[in-house]
Amino acid sequence: MELFSDLALGVSTALSPFNLLYCFIGVLLGTAIGVLPGLGPVATIAMLLPLTFGLDPVSALIMLAGIYYGAQYGGSTTAILINLPGESSSVVTAIDGYQMAKKGRAGAALATAALGSFFAGTVATILLALAAPPLAAVALKFGPTEYFSLMVLGLVASVALASGSLLKAFIMIVLGLLLGLVGTDIESGAQRFTFDTPELMDGMNFVALSMGVFGLGEILRNLEHEQTRSVMVKRVSGLMLSKEEFKRIIGPVLRGTTIGSVLGILPGGGAMLSSFAAYALEKKSSPNKAEFGQGAIEGVAAPEAANNAGAQTSFIPMLTLGIPSNSVMALMIGAMIIQGITPGPNVITDEPTLFWGMIVSMWIGNLMLVLLNLPLIGLWVRMLTIPYHLLFPAIIAFCCIGAYSVNNSTFDVFIMATFGLIGYGLIKLDFEPAPLLLGFILGPMLEENLRRAMLLSRGDPTVFVTHPISLVMLLVAVIMLAVIVLPSIRAKREEAFSE
Amino acid sequence: MKISNRIFALTGAVSTKGKLGARVPTLAAIMAVASITAAPSAALSEYPEKVIEIVVPFAPGGGTDTIARVLAEEMTKGLGQSVIVDNRPGASTMIGSKIVAEADPDGYTLLMASFAHAVNPSLNPNIQYDTATAFAPIALVAKSxxxxxxxxxxxxxxxxxxxxxxxxxxxxxxxxxxxxxxxxxxxxxxxxxxxxxxxxxxxxxxxxxxxxxxxxxxxxxxxxxxxxxxxxxxxxxxxxxxxTSAERSAAFPDLPTIAEAGVPGYVSDAWYGLYAPAGTPQEVIGVLNASVQKAIGSEALKKFEKSEGLIFEPGTPEDLAAFVKIQEDRWSEVAKAQGLSVE
The missing domain is CATH 3.40.190.10 (Periplasmic binding protein-like II)
Incomplete structure (x- = not known):
């Protein structure tokens, strides 16, 4: 079985002491930022990007992935203990989790969250391992024509990704595409929007841009209304679930895992939507309906399983096709490009250690999280008492150093600062910055592959429909576009996001 | 030494994460070496009396960067002063080159130039320095x-x-x-x-x-x-x-040159050369040239002969100037003939 030899390669990669260490750093850091409200995995990964350049690509991506799913765990800890969801995906966990904590069942709620997440993470990891090889088989058939259609699909998908108004998402994508035009034209070498500035000749720095929009933008917004956080730390005791409680969570965990696994693959679904969907399903179908909102253990188990499964399966389109299903994945693709890896179906065949190492490390990371989280709960809660006026200046200094270190260029620090202000403005005006980043990343790849494809076909545009893989992807994009635009589905979509 | 350790050392000082902290000793080591060796040479007031920086106009990790780092290490041994690499990537080497063109001509900021150096004048009309007059040649490090x-x-x-x-x-x-x-x-x-x-x-x-x-x-x-x-x-x-070289390569002795295989007169060299800003004193150039000659004879650089296909040839600063002149003329002719210049 090839799958087993592949997994064995993954195990040997992920279990190397170095990669174990980075996996650990990733999940630890992820848990920490998951605990802190206001700092999400997107901001953290954006800020940490420059630090990963000196690392081996495998270690770098293992760490970044660890931050992402670690944050899902950390977010639920504070949601349960102090009714303060650290992550948007743990908002629903707080509803029943905090009620359980008030009743003295905080330990059981935390254990449910940890076990549910671990189970879901395991299932989703296996799913990822199974989905990859069939997709890898088409890898070498991917030429510029296929990549172009893939990018079109990615851009259409990123419209669906936006959770707010469609028009605003569209504006953001176009803005991202325009920003992506800055730099030297790849075929002719002509300068575009560089204003005779050598620093702009290679395009705007992706790291500086995303650190500004996500990192600084988010900090500025947080500074506007400093939350007063009254932390009352209850003693957490009784981590064990009773037999009856254990029976009650099996069903919800299974259903949550399924929902999360499916929604995670879809663009825009991801962790948050799946936790809402799983909670809604349990609330409607559970025999203990009345308990919901009062501390129903199902209300913790289902969304926690769902958000972790969703976080995990959102790696599938990223790793196998190079299409980001959310902004964390967009950042991961950026990290891969910087490491000299072309995202796409080739990754599985060209970089098997990266691909399989990452998959196995996710499972190991999940295991670490279970072991790590329970003893460290006290520490996480104490971390909430660090005042923002000490935390944020440190983070901003860290961002500046990070932006500078990419190219040893002060210009990039100014780019970051400018985009910090822009990012803040976008948040205030209710524009999602994620589509902007996707446009910025996919735009240049779209243009490059379009022109390369036209060059190779000597100007014959029919290649996009005569190549079968390309045709299929363009059709999917058209269907997706239709789905977004159709009024009835649109109304449903808005309902889903407003819930 | 991958990626500018200095920067990571700085981040290590700000953050308390273990991984970053581990980088700090590297910085400490560099500074310690620098301060110990600085004292006696300062007393003699002879070049070099402080750290020498080689600007590499590429991101860390590529061919030019690797060769520059090994060269810097060998030169450090010979000069008794730290020679470090400063990566200034971007704009097809024009960002790093501009920094060196505008640096003080005191021999402490050098440029690791390569292929693009001789091409930029004919391909990039918006080049912001004069390749012909802004630099003083030191030595050709290697041809490829x-x-x-x-x-x-x-x-x-x-x-x-x-x-x-x-x-x-x-x-x-x-x-x-x-x-x-x-x-x-x-x-x-x-x-x-x-x-x-x-x-x-x-x-x-x-x-x-x-x-x-x-x-x-x-x-x-x-x-x-x-x-x-x-x-x-x-x-x-x-x-x-x-x-593409004029002679067959040691790594592929059976492979013909393109000139032999049917395109007479065809030669396309890759190369790596060390430059200082124009106006650098002749004595300083002499010290640096001697240091490069010693370094290219070392075992550490010899091991690149096969893996990177490098050819080491000892030579004077004038040899480098003459070699690069040939390159510039060749590519300017090709750029004109094939209509490559961007307007």
């Missing part, structure tokens, strides 16, 4: 060459077959390059120019995507460095046809 590769399934076994086909089917073949003005691009345009062929340029961002498309059969040929394709050549996935 490209290798012409095709897919293993390609019908072309020799350069002659390729040229015959290209002439019978004009505008049908494609070659991949790593961007406008790179050696992969110009080596191929020189080929078109001298062989009278019309092989279409398809530009990629870097070697990896271009080689992927060569393996996938999207493009038919690539002129690339030995290091980038050594693995695929030995596995049989790619077939080498010829080398």
């Amino acid at each position: 060459y490209n290798i012409l590769v095709v897919n293993q399934d390609s019908p072309f076994k020799t350069v002659e077959e390729l040229i015959t086909y290209a002439k019978e089917h004009p505008g049908e073949l494609n070659y991949g390059s790593f961007g406008n003005g790179t050696s992969a691009h110009l080596s191929a345009e020189l080929f078109n120019h001298l062989a009278g062929t019309d092989i279409t340029h398809v530009s990629y961002k870097g070697a990896a995507p271009a080689l992927t498309d060569l393996l996938g059969g999207q493009i038919q040929m690539v002129f690339t460095s030995v290091a980038s394709v050594a693995g695929q050549i030995s596995s049989g996935a790619l077939r080498p046809l010829a080398v």
Whole structure:
């Protein structure tokens, strides 16, 4: 079985002491930022990007992935203990989790969250391992024509990704595409929007841009209304679930895992939507309906399983096709490009250690999280008492150093600062910055592959429909576009996001 | 020493994360060496009396960067002063070059120049320094060459077959390059120019995507460095046809040069040379040239002869100037003949 030899390669990669260490750093850091409200995995990964350049690509991506799913765990800890969801995906966990904590069942709620997440993470990891090889088989058939259609699909998908108004998402994508035009034209070498500035000749720095929009933008917004956080730390005791409680969570965990696994693959679904969907399903179908909102253990188990499964399966389109299903994945693709890896179906065949190492490390990371989280709960809660006026200046200094270190260029620090202000403005005006980043990343790849494809076909545009893989992807994009635009589905979509 | 340790050391000081903290000793070590060795040479008030920086106009990790780092280490041993690498990537080496062009001509800021240095004047009209007058040559560190590769399934076994086909089917073949003005691009345009062929340029961002498309059969040929394709050549996935140097290479003694294989007069060199800002005192240039000569005779650099296809030739600053003049003239002619300059 090839799958087993592949997994064995993954195990040997992920279990190397170095990669174990980075996996650990990733999940630890992820848990920490998951605990802190206001700092999400997107901001953290954006800020940490420059630090990963000196690392081996495998270690770098293992760490970044660890931050992402670690944050899902950390977010639920504070949601349960102090009714303060650290992550948007743990908002629903707080509803029943905090009620359980008030009743003295905080330990059981935390254990449910940890076990549910671990189970879901395991299932989703296996799913990822199974989905990859069939997709890898088409890898070498991917030429510029296929990549172009893939990018079109990615851009259409990123419209669906936006959770707010469609028009605003569209504006953001176009803005991202325009920003992506800055730099030297790849075929002719002509300068575009560089204003005779050598620093702009290679395009705007992706790291500086995303650190500004996500990192600084988010900090500025947080500074506007400093939350007063009254932390009352209850003693957490009784981590064990009773037999009856254990029976009650099996069903919800299974259903949550399924929902999360499916929604995670879809663009825009991801962790948050799946936790809402799983909670809604349990609330409607559970025999203990009345308990919901009062501390129903199902209300913790289902969304926690769902958000972790969703976080995990959102790696599938990223790793196998190079299409980001959310902004964390967009950042991961950026990290891969910087490491000299072309995202796409080739990754599985060209970089098997990266691909399989990452998959196995996710499972190991999940295991670490279970072991790590329970003893460290006290520490996480104490971390909430660090005042923002000490935390944020440190983070901003860290961002500046990070932006500078990419190219040893002060210009990039100014780019970051400018985009910090822009990012803040976008948040205030209710524009999602994620589509902007996707446009910025996919735009240049779209243009490059379009022109390369036209060059190779000597100007014959029919290649996009005569190549079968390309045709299929363009059709999917058209269907997706239709789905977004159709009024009835649109109304449903808005309902889903407003819930 | 990968990526500027100084920066990581700084971040380590701000953050308390263990991983970063581990980098701090490297900085401490560098500073310790610098301060110990600085004292006696300062007393003699002779060059060099402080840390020398070699600006590498590329991101860490590539060929130029690796060679510069080994060279810096060898020069450190010989000069008794730390020689460090400062990566200033971007704008096809023009950002790093500009920094050195505008630096004090005191011998403490040097430039590791390579292929693009001799190409930029004829390809980039918005160049912000004068390549001819802004720099003082120190020494040619190494010469290298490209290798012409095709897919293993390609019908072309020799350069002659390729040229015959290209002439019978004009505008049908494609070659991949790593961007406008790179050696992969110009080596191929020189080929078109001298062989009278019309092989279409398809530009990629870097070697990896271009080689992927060569393996996938999207493009038919690539002129690339030995290091980038050594693995695929030995596995049989790619077939080498010829080398671009004037003489056959030690690494591929059976491979003809392109000139031998049917394009008389064809030479395309890759090279690495050390420059100081113009106006640097002759004595300082002399010290640095001697240091480079010693370094290129060292074992540490010799090991690149095979893996990177480097050729080391001892020489004076004038030799470097003469060599680069030939390069500049060659590429300016190709740029004019093939209409490559961007206006």
